[in-house]
Amino acid sequence: GAVVSQHPSWVICKSGTSVKIECRSLDFQATTMFWYRQFPKQSLMLMATSNEGSKATYEQGVEKDKFLINHASLTLSTLTVTSAHPEDSSFYICSVDGPQLGYGYTFGSGTRLTVV
Amino acid sequence: QKEVEQDPGPLSVPEGAIVSLNCTYSNSAFQYFMWYRQYSRKGPELLMYTYSSGNKEDGRFTAQVDKSSKYISLFIRDSQPSDSATYLCAAYGNKLVFGAGTILRVKS
Numbered sequence: 299g300a301v302v303s304q305h306p307s308w309v310i311c312k313s314g315t316s317v318k319i320e321c322r323s324l325d326f327q328a329t330t331m332f333w334y335r336q337f338p339k340q341s342l343m344l345m346a347t348s349n350e351g352s353k354a355t356y357e358q359g360v361e362k363d364k365f366l367i368n369h370a371s372l373t374l375s376t377l378t379v380t381s382a383h384p385e386d387s388s389f390y391i392c393s394v395d396g397p398q399l400g401y402g403y404t405f406g407s408g409t410r411l412t413v414v
Numbered sequence: 415q416k417e418v419e420q421d422p423g424p425l426s427v428p429e430g431a432i433v434s435l436n437c438t439y440s441n442s443a444f445q446y447f448m449w450y451r452q453y454s455r456k457g458p459e460l461l462m463y464t465y466s467s468g469n470k471e472d473g474r475f476t477a478q479v480d481k482s483s484k485y486i487s488l489f490i491r492d493s494q495p496s497d498s499a500t501y502l503c504a505a506y507g508n509k510l511v512f513g514a515g516t517i518l519r520v521k522s
């Protein structure tokens with residue numbers, strides 16, 4: 299399977315600031331990456347689909363101006379949480395998919411964001 | 415109604431027990447079904463995936479899908495304390511949809 303690196307693993311930021319989270323596919327070129335959010339004791343909710351070289355597709359209810367996604371290369375997608383508020387505190391996880399992965403998506407290790 | 419329903423548990427079993435984890439789903443378009451294991455504060459790790467109905471076995475793990483009843487199961491034989499984690503079922507039609515996850519605790 300693929301190897302996905304996510305950075306940072308944990309970040310604390312002040313309310314009103316922006317935070318960038320990186321997701322890297324280390325061993326294959328990912329044309330598509332996915333960003334999920336997971337609240338404590340809840341399941342993963344798909345936020346957006348990141349497509350290399352084009353705009354991301356956001357799920358209903360996710361503010362695209364607040365959660366900026368950039369997929370500038372086949373190995374890197376970034377999620378920027380802009381003007382973060384305490385309610386944005388969550389566990390953010392990326393995953394990758396590619397033809398050779400079929401439907402067994404590989405996930406990054408996640409980023410725990412705490413906004414104070 | 416959620417597309418994938420899963421009892422969050424927690425489920426507590428003694429070491430060596432057979433564990434049965436289950437999910438139901440409502441969307442008939444789902445074709446691929448997966449089980450992920452997630453340790454605390456980590457990303458999900460794919461355990462098994464199956465296409466359509468049937469069984470799939472990998473070591474101590476067996477996944478079953480019954481599309482007629484829209485039922486997904488994961489069995490863990492000879493459970494170990496290291497199996498203690500949250501187990502997430504997921505289904506794929508045109509996107510991956512997760513269940514809530516079941517917390518499993520295997521006591522030594």
